[in-house]
Amino acid sequence: MAFGRKTGLKGFTYQGGGPMLAWYLHRISGIAIVVFVGLHVIAAFGMQQLGSEVSTTINIIYESWIFQIFVYFFVIFHAINGFRIVVLDIWPRFIKFQREATWLQWLVFIPIYGLAVFTIAQRMISGE
Amino acid sequence: MRTRTAVQRGFNLDYLMWLFTRLSGLVIVIMALVAVAVAFYLGARTQMDMPTLLRWTFFPNPNHVINSEIPDLELGWVNAYWQIMQMLIIFFAGTHGINGLRMVLEDYLSPSFGVLVLRGFFFLLWVFCMIVAVYVILAS
Numbered sequence: 001m002a003f004g005r006k007t008g009l010k011g012f013t014y015q016g017g018g019p020m021l022a023w024y025l026h027r028i029s030g031i032a033i034v035v036f037v038g039l040h041v042i043a044a045f046g047m048q049q050l051g052s053e054v055s056t057t058i059n060i061i062y063e064s065w066i067f068q069i070f071v072y073f074f075v076i077f078h079a080i081n082g083f084r085i086v087v088l089d090i091w092p093r094f095i096k097f098q099r100e101a102t103w104l105q106w107l108v109f110i111p112i113y114g115l116a117v118f119t120i121a122q123r124m125i126s127g128e
Numbered sequence: 129m130r131t132r133t134a135v136q137r138g139f140n141l142d143y144l145m146w147l148f149t150r151l152s153g154l155v156i157v158i159m160a161l162v163a164v165a166v167a168f169y170l171g172a173r174t175q176m177d178m179p180t181l182l183r184w185t186f187f188p189n190p191n192h193v194i195n196s197e198i199p200d201l202e203l204g205w206v207n208a209y210w211q212i213m214q215m216l217i218i219f220f221a222g223t224h225g226i227n228g229l230r231m232v233l234e235d236y237l238s239p240s241f242g243v244l245v246l247r248g249f250f251f252l253l254w255v256f257c258m259i260v261a262v263y264v265i266l267a268s
Contacts, residue, residue: 030232037225044191079153079156082153083157086154089150120178
């Protein structure tokens with residue numbers, strides 16, 4: 001660490017651009033999926049075998065539309081970003097187009113996620 | 129602050145899991161697409177809501193669709209094919225997920241005895257999850 005170097009807020013803010021944001025989101029979404037799949041299994045066991053109140057509460061949260069919007073974001077993003085990683089790892093000479101690939105990935109992600117959000121919103125409005 | 133040691137070249141755990149993560153990721157996506165396609169063929173469009181369909185997509189277990197409007201689960205929803213698919217997707221997704229957690233944690237740790245203990249813990253967790261999953265699949 002060099003003393004007397006003025007970094008200001010820049011030292012703390014995010015500077016990595018699209019691919020680094022994708023890396024962050026891949027990591028966060030991966031951990032999130034493990035946590036909520038694990039909790040879902042434990043809650044299902046608790047509700048069916050033990051009749052626990054906590055498990056029922058977890059299941060009610062899981063079925064709410066707000067939670068579903070997050071789950072769909074994480075799962076769809078993790079799948080599409082993972083596909084980009086696989087493609088770039090198989091053909092490393094395309095790594096130089098990594099930024100373009102990340103933009104393309106968002107172009108694929110938005111319609112698929114949009115469809116999921118549309119369906120969730122439709123169910124929420126119709127009050128199912 | 130100590131830095132992480134560079135990844136060794138050659139055939140070792142890091143390389144093996146690097147390869148497995150990519151292959152299993154592709155396999156999970158393909159298996160999910162197969163499960164959702166067959167579910168639509170079996171009548172999911174009119175007999176299931178979306179959360180039920182998604183639960184079925186990632187784990188084609190009859191308990192996942194038992195509360196939907198399917199009149200008879202025996203007609204295509206419960207058979208040996210789906211049992212094999214469940215075991216495969218649990219193996220691929222469970223290993224992918226637990227190894228992912230291990231990789232994320234080891235990114236922030238320097239090599240030490242503690243990391244070996246952590247690996248042992250994740251290995252035991254993985255074995256436990258696989259045994260429980262096979263029991264649940266065969267019992268449901």
